[in-house]
Amino acid sequence: MVVVGLIGKTNVGKTTFFNAATLLEAEISNYPFTTKEPNEGIAYVHFRCVCGEFKVKDNPVNSACINGWRFVPIKLIDVPGLIKDAWKGKGLGNRFISVAAMSDALIHIVDISGSIDDEGRISKPGTGDPVQDFREVEREIVNWYYQLLKKNNRYIAKWYRQTARIDLSIYKMLSGIKVSLEDVRFSLNETGLAEKDFDSWKDEDFKSLAFYLRRRKPTLIVANKMDLPFAEENLKRLSEEYREYIIVPCSAEAELALRRAEKRDLVEYVPGEEMFFVKDRSKLTRKQIWALEYVQERVLGRYFRTGVQQALDIAVFKLLSMNAVYPVADEKKLTDGKGRVLPDVYLMPPGSTLQDLANQIHSEIARNLVCGIDVRLGVRLPKNYRLRHRDIVKLVVALRKK
Numbered sequence: 189m190v191v192v193g194l195i196g197k198t199n200v201g202k203t204t205f206f207n208a209a210t211l212l213e214a215e216i217s218n219y220p221f222t223t224k225e226p227n228e229g230i231a232y233v234h235f236r237c238v239c240g241e242f243k244v245k246d247n248p249v250n251s252a253c254i255n256g257w258r259f260v261p262i263k264l265i266d267v268p269g270l271i272k273d274a275w276k277g278k279g280l281g282n283r284f285i286s287v288a289a290m291s292d293a294l295i296h297i298v299d300i301s302g303s304i305d306d307e308g309r310i311s312k313p314g315t316g317d318p319v320q321d322f323r324e325v326e327r328e329i330v331n332w333y334y335q336l337l338k339k340n341n342r343y344i345a346k347w348y349r350q351t352a353r354i355d356l357s358i359y360k361m362l363s364g365i366k367v368s369l370e371d372v373r374f375s376l377n378e379t380g381l382a383e384k385d386f387d388s389w390k391d392e393d394f395k396s397l398a399f400y401l402r403r404r405k406p407t408l409i410v411a412n413k414m415d416l417p418f419a420e421e422n423l424k425r426l427s428e429e430y431r432e433y434i435i436v437p438c439s440a441e442a443e444l445a446l447r448r449a450e451k452r453d454l455v456e457y458v459p460g461e462e463m464f465f466v467k468d469r470s471k472l473t474r475k476q477i478w479a480l481e482y483v484q485e486r487v488l489g490r491y492f493r494t495g496v497q498q499a500l501d502i503a504v505f506k507l508l509s510m511n512a513v514y515p516v517a518d519e520k521k522l523t524d525g526k527g528r529v530l531p532d533v534y535l536m537p538p539g540s541t542l543q544d545l546a547n548q549i550h551s552e553i554a555r556n557l558v559c560g561i562d563v564r565l566g567v568r569l570p571k572n573y574r575l576r577h578r579d580i581v582k583l584v585v586a587l588r589k590k
């Protein structure tokens with residue numbers, strides 16, 4: 189399953205984002221360092237389901253279809269907030285950078301209203317500086333990679349002596365934390381260290397390698413608390429400073445309010461949509477009316493969305509370029525073996541083939557795969573066909589001899 193990690197300073201709204209996305213009741217409060225263990229939950233990414241195109245009523249099994257939108261599960265991890273010098277073991281951060289490093293993509297959340305002071309406490313909007321917060325957390329992560337390389341310096345040197353291959357030696361040390369050989373090679377080339385004898389590496393060399401390794405982890409910025417004052421100005425500054433990032437304006441609290449209201453049947457709301465409808469205004473308390481009006485006025489009215497669903501979708505479909513693929517058994521009826529229409533969707537990394545899809549579904553299917561059929565075009569697809577987003581494919585399997 190695709191894993192997305194939420195990182196950021198304390199009190200920026202990571203747990204609120206996590207709760208909204210998973211609707212789990214994790215602890216929320218405005219004391220610094222509320223979250224002491226990483227939370228894991230299931231969130232969903234969504235895209236236009238093909239049921240509309242084929243005008244069929246589907247029977248989703250491993251995913252959900254709401255108003256023609258297909259929601260596919262991913263794993264979301266909420267880690268405790270990082271503070272400065274976390275990599276030295278201060279605060280709670282250190283232990284969790286490694287958890288974050290294991291994610292496929294990271295969502296770095298900042299409090300764009302600047303309502304967190306230096307100690308991580310909630311204060312008046314405009315007090316803190318989200319640009320600096322972002323920079324500090326990023327520096328922590330780079331430092332963590334740097335420490336890791338330095339600490340394992342001797343192992344790398346030993347493997348390097350044995351193999352004379354610096355890329356493989358570093359990869360061997362980092363492969364446990366989702367760093368690929370390609371990441372290592374890219375970083376070595378960018379820093380010019382590919383050509384440098386490992387025994388003569390200086391501190392700066394380890395630092396610049398750490399910097400590039402960090403850059404290789406797909407990351408987007410969520411500018412949270414857009415409903416508060418100072419958010420607009422800070423967002424502008426952050427966007428100018430960090431042009432190389434996708435930044436999603438967000439109000440996690442607004443999304444949480446909408447999803448909770450939806451769960452209680454007070455409103456109609458599909459995550460990611462630009463509006464909600466109050467079902468029966470007479471059933472709402474004064475406080476609920478106020479909260480929904482606040483969401484409409486401060487969030488949807490200005491930015492169209494709360495940003496939570498959008499951030500997840502961007503992480504999975506844009507940063508990771510995942511392709512959602514529907515396998516079916518019957519290419520005419522679009523059903524599986526049990527007659528269910530478009531039951532499953534698989535998120536496949538870019539470059540995945542039909543064979544990779546078969547491997548994910550079942551070892552038996554993987555072993556006996558002959559070819560595939562593209563349902564839209566009706567043509568045969570070879571096993572090494574590279575899957576595309578929203579492909580519907582029939583996997584043709586050789587019958588086993590009895």
Ligand SMILES: Nc1nc2c(ncn2[C@@H]2O[C@H](COP(=O)(O)OP(=O)(O)OP(=O)(O)O)[C@@H](O)[C@H]2O)c(=O)[nH]1
Nearest residue numbers: 198199200201202203204221222223269439440441
């Ligand atoms: N106005 C506003 N407040 C928010 C928003 N999102 C979160 N908050 C508030 O910010 C405070 C901190 O939120 P949390 O979700 O606990 O923050 P966190 O990043 O998980 O904090 P740690 O677990 O300590 O790292 C809470 O009081 C939330 O209600 C938002 O979009 N708008």
Ligand SMILES: [Mg+2]
Nearest residue numbers: 202203222223
């Ligand atoms: Mg938290």
